[in-house]
Amino acid sequence: xxxxxxxxxxxxxxxxxxxxxxxxxxxxxxxxxxxxxxxxxxxxxxxxxxxxxxxxxxxxxxxxxxxxxxxxxxxxxxxxxxxxxxxxxxxxxxxxxxxxxxxxxxxxxxxxxxxxxxxxxxxxxxxxxxxxxxxxxxxxxxxxxxxxxxxxxxxxxxxxxxxxxxxxxxxxxxxxxxxxxxxxxxxxxxxxxxxxxxxxxxxxxxxxxxxxxxxxxxxxxxxxxxxxxxxxxxxxxxxxxxxxxxxxxxxxxxxxxxxxxxxxxxxxxxxxxxxxxxxxxxxxxxxxxxxxxxxxxxxxxxxxxxxxxxxxxxxxxxxxxxxxxxxxxxxxxxxxxxxxxxxxxxxxxxxxxxxxxxxxxxxxxxxxxxxxxxxxxxxxxxxxxxxxxxxxxxxxxxxxx
Numbered sequence: 455x456x457x458x459x460x461x462x463x464x465x466x467x468x469x470x471x472x473x474x475x476x477x478x479x480x481x482x483x484x485x486x487x488x489x490x491x492x493x494x495x496x497x498x499x500x501x502x503x504x505x506x507x508x509x510x511x512x513x514x515x516x517x518x519x520x521x522x523x524x525x526x527x528x529x530x531x532x533x534x535x536x537x538x539x540x541x542x543x544x545x546x547x548x549x550x551x552x553x554x555x556x557x558x559x560x561x562x563x564x565x566x567x568x569x570x571x572x573x574x575x576x577x578x579x580x581x582x583x584x585x586x587x588x589x590x591x592x593x594x595x596x597x598x599x600x601x602x603x604x605x606x607x608x609x610x611x612x613x614x615x616x617x618x619x620x621x622x623x624x625x626x627x628x629x630x631x632x633x634x635x636x637x638x639x640x641x642x643x644x645x646x647x648x649x650x651x652x653x654x655x656x657x658x659x660x661x662x663x664x665x666x667x668x669x670x671x672x673x674x675x676x677x678x679x680x681x682x683x684x685x686x687x688x689x690x691x692x693x694x695x696x697x698x699x700x701x702x703x704x705x706x707x708x709x710x711x712x713x714x715x716x717x718x719x720x721x722x723x724x725x726x727x728x729x730x731x732x733x734x735x736x737x738x739x740x741x742x743x744x745x746x747x748x749x750x751x752x753x754x755x756x757x758x759x760x761x762x763x764x765x766x767x768x769x770x771x772x773x774x775x776x777x778x779x780x781x782x783x784x785x786x787x788x789x790x791x792x793x794x795x796x797x798x799x800x801x802x803x804x805x806x807x808x809x810x811x812x813x814x815x816x817x818x819x820x821x822x823x824x825x826x827x828x829x830x831x832x833x834x835x836x837x838x839x840x841x842x843x844x845x846x847x848x849x850x851x852x853x854x855x
């Protein structure tokens with residue numbers, strides 16, 4: 455597993471900060487926000503791509519989302535570079551919700567100011583959303599299926615779920631999967647703010663407030679979460695370190711609205727139910743749910759209803775739930791990858807990361823969201839939920855080996 459996030463540029467740092475309730479949200483440092491309605495975000499901090507194992511030339515030629523993907527993939531592939539396998543059986547499923555947003559913005563400004571001859575010849579291969587997947591495939595000679603999924607905020611989870619299915623049905627032996635995003639810039643802040651999606655709070659500790667009755671929008675974040683998924687016998691044969699088993703996947707669509715989730719939670723519940731059923735979940739098992747939990751009014755109440763519909767009221771109240779977006783914001787297409795990594799770590803360590811800032815629970819959000827402090831639990835199974843603009847819902851289930 456590999457991760458670069460607003461609370462850490464590697465797996466160990468990210469996980470330690472999550473379970474200790476460290477907030478990675480802060481005033482935006484990378485550009486002037488004086489004329490913008492939103493002034494905070496969850497940016498990466500002290501990220502050095504060269505130290506993270508990314509080639510200097512690659513950094514110079516590529517958009518940040520691809521650089522983040524490469525850095526997280528390098529972590530996931532450490533010790534796995536030489537898997538002694540047929541290259542046509544190794545795939546890459548790495549998606550991005552937006553792709554090279556910085557590149558698009560920069561080259562349009564250049565075009566308007568200086569004319570068409572100054573637009574970079576590298577603009578197209580730098581901006582397109584499939585370039586993270588393609589670049590990782592080149593680095594690791596992955597000649598098998600290479601599918602960059604784009605389902606907005608559900609991208610990372612769908613990428614991992616579809617990679618699981620591809621392996622399960624025999625199309626590959628191993629797939630490097632997850633999501634990457636670098637969508638924090640002046641245009642994205644203005645656009646998300648103008649469609650009323652972002653909180654306007656300027657206090658980092660009162661900004662991302664999942665399941666809190668004072669929640670008023672999400673905090674935009676960036677980063678990447680990448681996992682290496684492998685067929686069990688193949689991994690065992692080569693002595694790979696196995697963190698968990700992917701054992702279920704659900705995929706549904708709200709078919710309701712371009713940005714708003716279906717309020718009654720019925721369609722979101724389908725993805726959760728599918729994943730749990732495929733995973734063989736039985737009432738009474740100790741379950742952790744890494745909720746989508748964006749801190750927007752409609753998402754959190756709708757997701758609460760979806761969990762209850764999928765599991766039944768009694769089982770839903772037994773589940774340990776948290777939103778790690780309370781600490782590291784919403785990384786859009788990268789969120790599902792980062793949160794699946796967090797779910798695996800919760801399963802392995804028996805520690806539930808907290809939902810920080812949850813001091814005034816919304817009466818409509820009445821489940822156990824692990825408020826403010828991590829708790830210990832002997833978990834049997836975990837799921838990670840993602841719900842994206844366009845009504846895209848995804849859920850991946852994992853178990854201990």
